[in-house]
Amino acid sequence: MRALTWHGKHDVRVDSVPDPKIVNPRDAIIQITSTAICGSDLHLYDHTIPTMKAGDVLGHEFMGEVLEVGPGNQKLKVGQRVVVPFVIACGQCFFCRQQQFAACDNSNPAETADMSEFLFGYPMTGAFGYSHLTGGYAGGQAEFVRVPFSDVGPIVIPEGIEDEKVLFLSDILPTGWMAAVNCEIKPQETVAVWGCGPVGLFAIQSARVLGAHRVIAIDHYPHRLDLAKSLGAEVINFEEVNVREALVEMTGGIGPDACIDAVGMESHGVTADSVMDKVKSTVGLVTDQTHGLRQVILACRKGGRISIPGVYGGVTDKFPIGALMEKGLSVKSGQTHVQKYTQELLDLILNHKLDTTFLISHRLSLEDAPEGYKMFKERQNEVTKVVLKPGMTRH
Amino acid sequence: MADPLAHTAHDDAPLSSAKNPDVEAATDLGARKGDVLIGRTVTIDKPRETLYAFWRDFTNLPRFMHHIRSVTVTSAEHSHWVVEAPGGRSVEWDSQITEDRPGETIAWRSREGAAVRNSGRVDFADSPDGRGSLVTVTFAYDPPGGAVGKAIAKLFQEEPKIQARRDLRRFKQLMETGEVSTARAPDAAPRA
Numbered sequence: 001m002r003a004l005t006w007h008g009k010h011d012v013r014v015d016s017v018p019d020p021k022i023v024n025p026r027d028a029i030i031q032i033t034s035t036a037i038c039g040s041d042l043h044l045y046d047h048t049i050p051t052m053k054a055g056d057v058l059g060h061e062f063m064g065e066v067l068e069v070g071p072g073n074q075k076l077k078v079g080q081r082v083v084v085p086f087v088i089a090c091g092q093c094f095f096c097r098q099q100q101f102a103a104c105d106n107s108n109p110a111e112t113a114d115m116s117e118f119l120f121g122y123p124m125t126g127a128f129g130y131s132h133l134t135g136g137y138a139g140g141q142a143e144f145v146r147v148p149f150s151d152v153g154p155i156v157i158p159e160g161i162e163d164e165k166v167l168f169l170s171d172i173l174p175t176g177w178m179a180a181v182n183c184e185i186k187p188q189e190t191v192a193v194w195g196c197g198p199v200g201l202f203a204i205q206s207a208r209v210l211g212a213h214r215v216i217a218i219d220h221y222p223h224r225l226d227l228a229k230s231l232g233a234e235v236i237n238f239e240e241v242n243v244r245e246a247l248v249e250m251t252g253g254i255g256p257d258a259c260i261d262a263v264g265m266e267s268h269g270v271t272a273d274s275v276m277d278k279v280k281s282t283v284g285l286v287t288d289q290t291h292g293l294r295q296v297i298l299a300c301r302k303g304g305r306i307s308i309p310g311v312y313g314g315v316t317d318k319f320p321i322g323a324l325m326e327k328g329l330s331v332k333s334g335q336t337h338v339q340k341y342t343q344e345l346l347d348l349i350l351n352h353k354l355d356t357t358f359l360i361s362h363r364l365s366l367e368d369a370p371e372g373y374k375m376f377k378e379r380q381n382e383v384t385k386v387v388l389k390p391g392m393t394r395h
Numbered sequence: 396m397a398d399p400l401a402h403t404a405h406d407d408a409p410l411s412s413a414k415n416p417d418v419e420a421a422t423d424l425g426a427r428k429g430d431v432l433i434g435r436t437v438t439i440d441k442p443r444e445t446l447y448a449f450w451r452d453f454t455n456l457p458r459f460m461h462h463i464r465s466v467t468v469t470s471a472e473h474s475h476w477v478v479e480a481p482g483g484r485s486v487e488w489d490s491q492i493t494e495d496r497p498g499e500t501i502a503w504r505s506r507e508g509a510a511v512r513n514s515g516r517v518d519f520a521d522s523p524d525g526r527g528s529l530v531t532v533t534f535a536y537d538p539p540g541g542a543v544g545k546a547i548a549k550l551f552q553e554e555p556k557i558q559a560r561r562d563l564r565r566f567k568q569l570m571e572t573g574e575v576s577t578a579r580a581p582d583a584a585p586r587a
Contacts, residue, residue: 005587015587023583024574055587072573090572094438094526106568109576110561123564126576135576138584146583148576 002390003057003142004369009047012370017057020138020146025072028150030084034163035062035140037369037376037386038171039197040311043265044131045373049313051115051132059141060086060128061170063163066154067144075151082154084147085338086171088126088137091152101125102335107148108135125335141369143390155342158350165349167387168202168356174341176202176262179309180210181341182332183258190214192247192256192299193233194292196224198359198385199309200262204233207260209353216250218243221381227358244299255301263292264310290316297323308333359385365392409434411533418535423494424514425504426535431545433534433556437567440527443519444498446570450517451501459565459575462558473506480539486510512537530566532559 005015020029038061043049063083069076076082089101096104107126108116116124116133126148129139138145147154157166176199183191191212193200196219207215208231217228218236225235236246247256293308297320300306306329324331348354361384364372372386403413410416411434418426426432439446449455453474457463464477464485477487488509494502494516502516515534522529536555538545545554565575578584 001585003585003587007587013587017585017587018581020585021582023577023579026572026574053586057584057586090568092440092571093567094440097440106572107576109578110564110568112578113564114557114560126578136578136584138578138586142585148574149572 001143002366003138004059004366004388005054006044006052006056006058007054010045010374012045012058012373014367014369015055017055017138017142020144022068022070023146024148025070026149026151027070028066028073028076028147028154029068030062030064030082030140030145030147030154031067032062032064032140032143032145032390033081034064034167035059035142035366035388035390036167036170036172037061037141037372037388039199039264040130041373042377043311043313045377048265049131049133053132053136056129056131056136057138057142058129059139059145060130061167061172062128062140062145063157063167063170064145069150073151076154076156081157081159083157083166083169083342084128084140084145085153085155085169085174085342086127086130087153087335087338088128088135088148089152089339090149096152099337099340101337101339103337112136127335141366141388143366153339155346157346161350164357164360164387165355166346168198168359169338169342169345169349171336171338172198173202173345173354173356174338175199175309175336176204177206177341177345178334178336179203179260179262179307180206180212182307182309183207183210183212183260183305185210185212185258187211188213189257190216190251191258191260192216192218192296193228193260193262194218194296195260195262195264195310196221196228196235197262197380200260201227201231201359201384202356203260203262203309204228204231205354205356208232209348216247216256223381224384227384230358243295247299251301255299255304257301258305258307259296259300261293261296261306261308261310265290265312265314290319294318294320297329300327300329302327304329306331309336311335360387362386363392364388366390409436409531411435421533421535423502423516424533424535426514427537429537430512430535431538431555433536433559434531435556435559435563436529436531437563438522438526438528439530439567439570441570443521443528443530446528446530446566447498447501447519449570450519450566451495451497459569460558460562461565462562486539488513511539530563532563534559 003017066080087102088107089104090106093105104125113123126135191207215233217233220239375383416432418432453466462479467475472492480486489506490503504514513536518531520529580586
């Protein structure tokens with residue numbers, strides 16, 4: 001099959017690779033009809049996430065048709081259309097049972113779980129197409145994909161709903177939603193969102209659905225600020241305006257009640273490729289860039305809440321821990337527990353309370369995926385989301 | 396559970412987490428000075444009787460202990476083990492069960508003449524937090540080639556501590572989900 005593979009910094013190619021197979025009884029094979037490039041994929045593209053190997057298949061936002069189901073799966077049927085969560089959850093461990101699916105204890109193979117255990121204290125869950133820290137599973141920017149524990153994750157889509165309406169259930173919509181849920185929004189509250197990329201935009205949308213009285217969005221790309229405005233947010237352009245001063249004024253001197261960091265690590269990140277080889281040495285961890293997060297902490301009102309969906313991987317310095325403590329802030333963060341929210345969000349979509357199609361700016365064939373990565377990275381004003389269609393002929 | 400392995404002398408932490416474990420104090424293990432002590436616990440959401448029964452049938456062990464080349468049960472108490480070693484070699488020894496309490500404990504000791512003298516135990520207990528069962532593996536071994544051998548094994552990621560951690564993780568996966576998670580190329584994870 002054809003698949004988008006990683007070969008180094010700024011080097012992704014579409015290669016011919018073997019088809020995936022059913023290996024474990026609860027596996028399923030999906031034929032992919034739509035798949036997107038994520039902002040997190042750009043961290044792989046920039047090689048700021050360690051443990052990548054040349055030949056890795058990328059892609060963690062995908063959907064398609066069930067082609068084959070292993071004998072241990074009593075739920076899925078061949079021919080069903082499904083969206084697949086980017087985190088792989090077994091459904092049975094302590095964490096899955098609490099609906100903390102992005103913390104699954106069983107989906108990261110034992111051979112790869114060591115690395116994140118060393119880095120973070122406990123091993124990360126398995127996920128699709130996102131380095132060997134999360135298991136080295138092949139991703140879904142491809143024609144076919146093997147989905148482990150396919151009786152837990154995939155959500156069945158009713159007939160008659162086009163792919164683009166539901167594709168983002170795989171990752172970015174639940175991510176924006178969980179970011180807003182973590183704000184614990186109360187009546188009359190103001191939520192401030194840093195970053196108007198896909199996650200920030202869905203966080204704005206979600207905050208309004210969850211009852212935020214006002215949402216204030218911060219970015220510098222004019223087109224993204226326009227999209228935020230169209231979702232009902234007031235906007236601040238951080239290149240032209242002193243953000244903290246603006247927020248103080250716009251909230252009558254009190255400050256936003258909840259603040260979302262939808263920026264995450266930008267150009268810097270964890271670069272310890274030697275983590276794979278060394279068991280006990282803490283070597284070469286470059287600090288994550290946290291300018292945005294620093295501002296979030298200083299701008300939040302006293303006693304307020306910080307919600308961090310933005311991805312970070314390593315350590316940082318000059319962290320305003322004093323501001324956090326003295327102001328009594330609460331922090332909630334994490335990779336998204338996608339499976340916890342998919343049914344609720346699908347219902348909102350089917351009832352026309354949420355529409356995510358506005359986000360898609362480009363549709364390309366799978367063969368054009370390398371150009372998709374390049375444009376998503378280099379033209380962030382007009383390229384808001386690139387969706388790849390494995391069935392489409394290339395241009 | 397009055398167990399010399401359970402605590403260091405001065406606090407409630409397990410002996411295996413001590414910075415300088417007094418391995419000879421673990422009299423149940425029969426370890427000697429210079430032995431490496433390894434201990435690891437997982438919580439598995441299954442009854443301890445079920446977990447004990449699966450482990451006690453040693454022919455099941457290769458399903459989650461991937462460094463075992465073969466284990467042959469020769470009598471009620473004795474078994475013969477062939478295990479991978481660094482550099483593609485293998486080591487083998489005869490092992491004897493020294494303690495067997497269904498649903499609770501299996502303890503073993505290598506017999507005279509073992510290539511790598513080792514002894515260990517696996518304990519099954521109810522999780523005090525109501526989260527299923529605690530499975531604790533503790534073992535001590537005489538490292539081949541002394542300190543130099545241990546350093547070499549570490550480099551090849553084949554140090555027994557890493558293997559034990561991985562084996563327990565696979566045991567948990569197998570018991571809770573019915574499967575051992577894998578992303579081995581090409582079938583489980585195609586790649587270029």
